[in-house]
Amino acid sequence: MTASSPQALHLIARPAGEPKDSDFELRPVPVRELAEGEARVRVSHVSIDPAMRIWMTEQKSYWPPVALGEVMRAAGYGQVVESRNARLPVGTWLSGMTGITEMLYTDGRGLRPVGSGEAPDPARILHLFGATGLTAYFGLKEIGQPKAGETVVVSAAAGAVGSTVVQLAKAWGCRVVGIAGGPAKCAQLIEEFGADAAVDYKAGEVGRALSTACPEGIDVYFDNVGGDILDAVLKRLRMHARVVVCGGISQYNATSAPKGIVNHLALISARARMEGFVVIDYLQRAEEAIAAMAPLVASGRLKGKIDVLEGIARFPEALRRVLSGGNVGKQVLALG
Ligand SMILES: NC(=O)c1ccc[n+]([C@@H]2O[C@H](COP(=O)([O-])OP(=O)(O)OC[C@H]3O[C@@H](n4cnc5c(N)ncnc54)[C@H](OP(=O)(O)O)[C@@H]3O)[C@@H](O)[C@H]2O)c1
Incomplete structure (x- = not known):
């Protein structure tokens, strides 16, 4: 694997107590040709959520456990860098459950376009309006x-x-x-x-x-x-x-x-x-919440503080911060 090969973070062991680095493994994302209807997305930022700790267990919750060997589930966003899908032109920013991966192959299902060109603000897309x-x-x-x-x-x-x-x-x-x-x-x-x-x-x-x-x-x-x-x-x-x-x-x-x-x-x-x-x-009512919160954000009465760590390898550290109170504001991981 070269330094520039895209990587994904896989769950390889169910943590006992605080998650350890050894509960996860970075593996290269196989680089391949796009199939018709697919796009390649470079994932930029992911949200670090306490619920991830529950998804790592066998526990029944509103989502099934992440299986051992699977890419760790996460909400995030990224930009289309190559496309064979007319609805997902190069440059489009997509948001949704990307997982902890630097590169994603997708037909767009489950992801929402959130503009093109300028990068979204993580304090908005992953925090206040996420x-x-x-x-x-x-x-x-x-x-x-x-x-x-x-x-x-x-x-x-x-x-x-x-x-x-x-x-x-x-x-x-x-x-x-x-x-x-x-x-x-x-x-x-x-x-x-x-x-x-x-x-x-x-x-x-x-x-x-x-x-x-x-x-x-x-x-x-x-x-x-x-x-x-x-x-x-x-x-x-x-x-x-x-x-x-x-x-x-x-x-x-x-x-x-x-x-x-x-x-x-x-x-x-x-x-x-x-x-x-x-x-x-409540996701289908997102626009209602955003419309109510946007004026408060614009007037400075609603502030979204974020705490960004850089590098996919720092995922375990980022999760431990949230679980122990080391985070100051919304914990976000910048990838790639
Ligand atoms: N129901 C839902 O749909 C839903 C959706 C999203 C999040 N959540 C839940 O919302 C909660 C907050 O999530 P978040 O993403 O906003 O995380 P967060 O509050 O940014 O980070 C977690 C915070 O929890 C505190 N904490 C950790 N261990 C604690 C303990 N033993 N006792 C008291 N406080 C402790 C820490 O703050 P201190 O430094 O103050 O200890 C830490 O900073 C979590 O329980 C999460 O699972 C629920």
Whole structure:
């Protein structure tokens, strides 16, 4: 394989605990002639998502596991560099589930054209106007149903989905409390994303800190982490509260049975609702979310911070960053 040969990253072992470099292997993408109807796409950027850790297990989820030996599944975008498909002219940028590969052969199915010429902005296409932004928008609006004046609490609040939820809830007139790890991320929540208060879960005593930050209780909890933080929130729900179950990252590297919640009976006395959702169910409504968020982005009230690592070989490191809180904003991997 020469230095310029395109490569793809394959899953070769199911990680136990934190994913290791040896769970993956870079293999050359066989270079071949295009068949009629095909295009060759140079993949430029891929999104690094916590859910990838679940796709690497045998666990049943909304998508099947990635099989051992397969190219690792990922959302991304790239540009057509050669084509035998009139609908995919050279220069077209395509977005969708590209996988972690520098080169993709495609007939265009499952990929969406997103312009030609100038490269798309990863902060928009993979973050605010991509699956991350749609997750935040529809999870908060449809499941959380926040009303102006209510208290919204968000976990992993300095991350990609979380920081978008914080800013949307503020824009919709709520009082917002973000939970994040460490003083730097907590300061960022208030100073950059406009949260009213921040709770550093790594400082301990999350329950007490939540009581101080939310003296009237919690109307909406947007949960990205599960585990002990979810339990601490459940004890502080207001009447008719809504708990949006978006993710449970505190459990994704678990090597024993995931930690269940113990305070679920608090849902009874609060007449509260706890509901999960998956963003793919809302993809057909993407334009609605983008139209609602675009003016906030244009006015600077909705910021999309991204954290870019370069090089396909750094995928395991990028995933570990997301799973351990090393990322500052939406984690993206630039390929090739
Ligand atoms: N339901 C859906 O359709 C859907 C779609 C997309 C994403 N999600 C979920 O949304 C969540 C956020 O995803 P994202 O892409 O925006 O990632 P992200 O928030 O940018 O990155 C993950 C963050 O989780 C925090 N974290 C890691 N381990 C933790 C722990 N043990 N306890 C508390 N926080 C921890 C870290 O922040 P700290 O430094 O603050 O610890 C880390 O930065 C994930 O659970 C993901 O699975 C769900």
